[in-house]
Amino acid sequence: MIRINILLVFLFLFLGCTSQETAEIKVGAERTELYLSLLKDKNVALVVNNTSLVNGVHLVDFLLSKDIKLVKIFAPEHGFRGDVSAGGVVEDGKDTKTGLPVLSLYGKNKKPTAEQLAGIDVVIFDIQDVGCRFYTYISTLHYLIEACAENDLPLVVFDRPNPNGDYVAGPIREEGFESFVGVDPIPIxxxxxVGELAKMINEEGWHKGDKKCKLAVIPNQNYTHKMLYSLPERPSPNLPNDLSVRLYPSLCFFEATSASVGRGTEFPFQVIGGLKSDLGTFEFTPRSIPGVSVNPLNKDKVCYGLDLRELENVPKFTLKYFLDFYNKYENEADFLTRENWLNLLAGSDDLIKQIRDGKTEKEIVKSWQPELLEYKQLRKKYLLYPDFE
Structure with missing residues (x-):
């Protein structure tokens, strides 16, 4: 019965989802009247982290207070409590507060197994995304959709606004460059x-399940894609504020270089600096910060570069910073230290080829437009909220 009920609720919400931009946003998890009755007497598994809040209360604690039978928690990158640094090991274990088993979906096991899903009636995904292809929470979502399709389980996505949801930009991931930072053929x-993206992944058949997932989305209320949404909780250890989230799409390429983006400081993804003293006048020194950045790039070394906290106008996705730094190195290998990683982040090897050919940002961006136009048309099919255009 839960399959029928969820699908009916989804149709009702989709047809009735209208809002005023001036009204207060309610995220999917806060719209309890739309889903609590569906979960009664069901064995429920959650895919959640520290951002999974219902009016300031963690979703796990909230659902338990409503006598919902939770049987298992799955944790993405950074862990259930969001305190594991990037790339760190997320261990299986138990939630110390509730005693519930916590299983990792980061590392060797990126997709719930049939054994792990046995005895579960419905799975809920509720994690805050930041709108970038290489942010791995949406990769976890992809594999969860696939697992639920393969095991004939309903999946309910509690939607949340996208803080970078007011535009579309960057190259599309090409075939042959699939990775955990680029599972689906979408732009950066x-x-x-996450609700709209889940629909797209499921309906376009991008996952490897032999059928579609029984998917329902509990949408946000009073949200549009014209809004700039301020996150109430940091989505991961190194994205501590709105500025870091906004700059993240433009700065992530530096993760393939010898230049630091401030990991190991109090302002990650808000600065850029390398060991060359002519890269800029701003100086910072990365240190190990437990739970945030262990052994960061250029640890205990002075970095020279830019303090982007001083920007008057924070740009949308741009190649400006990457190209400026690239051109300040006489030897490319001194800057670009992990070419394959850059290609996976970019979604192809076209970007580095264009940079080596001396293409300008304008020329590179122009080359993306035909595929971006196709993607924008595809995206419109799955929108749940008024668009930015």
Whole structure:
């Protein structure tokens, strides 16, 4: 029965989802009247982290207070409590507060197994995304959709606004460059909420399940893609504020270089600096910060570069910073230290080829437009909220 009920609720919400931009946004998890009755007497599994809040209360604690039978928690990158640094090991274990088993979906096991899903009636996904293809929470979502399709389980996505959902930009991931930072053929800034993206992944058949997932989305209320949404909780250890989230699409390429983006400081993804003293006048020194950045790039070394906290106008996705730094190195290998990683982040090897050919940002961006136009048309099919255009 839960399959029928969820699908009916989804149709009702989709047809009735209208809002005023001036009204207060309610995220999917806060719209309890739309889903609590569906979960009664069901064995429920959650895919959640520290951002999974219902009016300031963690979703796990909230659902338990409503006598919902939770049987298992799945944790993405950074862990259930969001305190594991990037790339760190997320261990299986138990939630110390509730005693519930916590299983990792980061590392060797990126997709729930049939054994792990046995005895579960419905799975809920509720994690805050930041709107970038290489942010791995949406990769976890992809594999969860696939697992639920394969195991004939209903999946309910509690939607949340996208803080970079007011535009679409960047190259599309090409075939042959699939990875955990690029599972689906979408641009770097995809312009979707997790609910919209889940629909797209499921309906377009991008996952490897032999059928579609029984998917329902509990949408946000009073949200549009014209809004700039301020996150109430940091989505991961190194995205501590709105500025870091906004700059993240433009700065992530530096993760393939010898230049630091401030990991190991109090202002990650708000600065850029390398060991060359002519890279800029701003100086910072990365240190190990437990739970945030262990052994960061250029640890205990002075970095020279830019303090982007001083920007008057924060740009949308741009190649400006990457190209400026690239051109300040006589030897490319002194700057670009992980070419394959850059290609996976970009979604192809076209970008580095264009940079080596001396293409300008304008020329590179122009080359993306035909595929971006196709993607924008596809995206419109799955929108749940008024668009930015």
């Amino acid at each position: 800034v995809h312009g979707c909420t």
